[in-house]
Amino acid sequence: MVQPTSSLNALGSKQPSAEPCVLVIFGASGDLTKRLLMPAFYNLACDGLLTEHFAIVGMAMDELTTESFREKMATDIKQFSTRQEFDQNTWDWLSSRLYYTPGKFDDNAAFVRLAGLVSKLDERYQARGNVLFYMATPPPVFGLISSNIEKAGFKTSSAGWKRIIVEKPFGNDLPSAIALNREILTYWTEDQIYRIDHYLGKETVQNIIAFRFSNGMFEPVWNRNFIDHIQFSVAEAVGVEGRGAYYDRSGVLRDMLQNHMFQMLAYLCMEPPTSFAPEAVRNEKSKLLEAVRIMDAGSVRANTVRGQYGPGVSSDGKPALGYREEPSVPSLSATETFAAVKLFIDNWRWLGVPIYLRSGKRLWKRGTEIVVQLKSPPDIVFRGTPVASLEPNRLIFHIQPDQGIELRFQAKTPGPEMSLQNVNMRFDYSQAFTAPRATGYEVLIYNCMNGDATLFSRTDLVETAWRIAQPMLDVWKNEPADFPNYAAGTWGPKAAFELMERDGRKWVEILNRETLEKVPLFEGADTVFLASLILALKPVVFQPGDLVVRQGESGGEMYVISRGEVEVIDGSGNVVATLGEGNFFGEISLLTAAPRNATVRAKSYCDFFVLDKSGFTRVLRDRPQFLKSIMEIAQTRYNLSAQEVLSEHSDK
Ligand code: BG6
Secondary structure, X not given: OOOXXXXXXXXXXXXXXXXXXXXXXXOOOOHHHHHHHHHHHHHHHHOOOOOOOEEEEEEEOOOOOHHHHHHHHHHHHHHHOOOOOOOHHHHHHHHOOEEEEEOOOXXXXXXXXXXXXXXXXXXXXXXXXXXXXXXXXXXHHHHHHHHHHHHOOHHHHOOOOEEEEEOOOOOOOHHHHHHHHHHHHHHOOHHHEEEOOHHHHOHHHHHHHHHHHXXXXXXHHOOOOOEEEEEEEXXXXXXOOOOHHXXXXXXXXXXXXXXXXXXXXXXXXXXXXXXXXXXXHHHHHHHHHHOEOOOOHHHHXXXXXXEOEEOEEOOOOOEEOOHHHOOOOOOOOOOOOEEEEEEOEOOOOOOOOOEEEEEEOOEOOOEEEEEEEEOOOOOHHHOOOOOOXXXXXXXXXXXXXXXXXXXXXXXXXXXXOOOEEEEEEEEEHHHHOOOOOOOOHHHHHHXXXXXXXXXXXXXXXXXXXXXXXXXXXXXXXXXXXXXXOEEOOEOOOHHHHHHHHOOOOOOOOOOOHHHHOOOHHHOOOOHHHHHHHHHHOEEEEEOOOOEEEOOOOEOOEEEEEEEOOEEEEOOOOOEEEEEOOOOEEOHHHHHOOOEOOOEEEEOOOEEEEEEEHHHHHHHHHHOOHHHHHHHHHHHHHHOOOHHHHHHHHOOO
8 A cells, every 4th residue: 555645844845754664562552552652653644754664563461463453543543633634545554554463561472473573564564674662651661671672682683773762751750760761771772762751742842942043032031131030830620530540659740840841941941052953952951950959858848839639620610529539549648739849040041030830730721831021121111100010021832722922011002191001922823834733742753763862851861850859759758748738620729829929929820712712702712812802801819808799780891710719699698609710700791781690709819810891892893703703692692682782892
């Protein structure tokens, strides 16, 4: 079967195919293969990036045959493919290259059978003796597999390269990472080892360095003289999703910070490499992480916060279990599902600039963002004007689910008075590029097949990252926390806010389109429209007991709760509902002049995003095409007449 013709890349040129090879997946019957690897191979095939000289062999304990493996993959790809349209021809091409051999990882005979199959396929597909081994298995068997590969004679039997891809977690702490590195390095040389971190496969993460080093505009301010601080947030709305046994040995520091977040930190803060040659980039990343100040126990206590979720609500509004009630999690687990950390980079560029990182599971929204906040300008010029304070400029990298880069600044509000409004300039991937969605593994596998290790972690980087994490692991292990300390569906423990507020700073909460779309009024709205609405939102704070809206008053704002809880009170003074982070209220007031039908009171300290009628009207006025769809939604969802809505918004 001939591979479907190659496509053109975004620049209109044809990218070269990956080098020939037989790719062996250990643990091929597991989740990773069906969810990510197979869809990635399929995407590479669709883009014409695999050669005719390519085949895949799956090996795992399950007693599958090549036929049943192909059948299983054919079913799974329909579920996990990231493409909108399924291309049967391309799948048939790939499927005809899938093979399977059952075997345990400690069974020498199974590896001898594997070697026989690989050599047969090498001959059939003319793969030049190149073999890529993908360890889609837990790390404790990396050494065992490597030793059996060696015993089966793979490395001596043919010409061609031999490489391994190893999945995280790469070690469980510094000593185990060093031991694992030593073990693997007895079987492989550094240039054969490709330690994968799927965050580096994300276009938005790779774009951090492209953005920094291809634009002259930002590099001059990229240092302690101009930057006040940097924030990294990786918020997940999901819980541990059936991975309780793994997660409980890990926790968020090991699962997210030590790898994915430190990688992003390295990209954002490293010095310019001399080229994009793999070692040039890897050297700079390593140097940056080496400059991160290692905390002593006192600094860990002062500069870190950990949390574990208790029962609450999930992002779709359904009740959610607490972490300790999740399957396979011990009922008194001390594992953290949330962490916020303040780090410093002790080098010439960054000395004294705090770097805040936070990540957690079961938070009220999903979103990965990096905020680079510049120092505030002096506000003396604005004395005597209605401008009370100046907002600092912020450069925001939207990693996911929104993908883009945004620069927030202030502009004069039209009118005779000198007043300011927050505005932005935004680059959005979905508007600028039309590439189909990918898993992130495509570029990693493709690069590995071509021997390009830029996106993979070297021994020294992995160990340095553990060196930064180790004091936190030690202190946290010895000093148990009072868990659970945040409810599922909230923004994590209060102490995470205090960590920044003590420094006179705040986490910049980013309301993304996915979150705004949960408001029925905006469900399915156009991305441009949602992006404009997000900009029109203003942050507002209420203290416990404050009335936010009063029944009977004609209101003009819709509120999205970013932090805290409110009570909804009916006409007789009864609390009829309690709303928390991610909930919203007041949207009918945006649409009509009808009085509020309930009172809302802050139950705790609350942060809201507020969309007021004038902001909403302005967005609608700038984009009149959306008024029609808003009127339709108002009618079907809220039973409001088009006339009511029009009279509020058309003449303003
Ligand atoms: C994995 C972690 O490495 O990354 C998971 O083990 C986490 O716990 C996942 O959910 C997040 O990846 P992404 O691409 O969804 O941000």
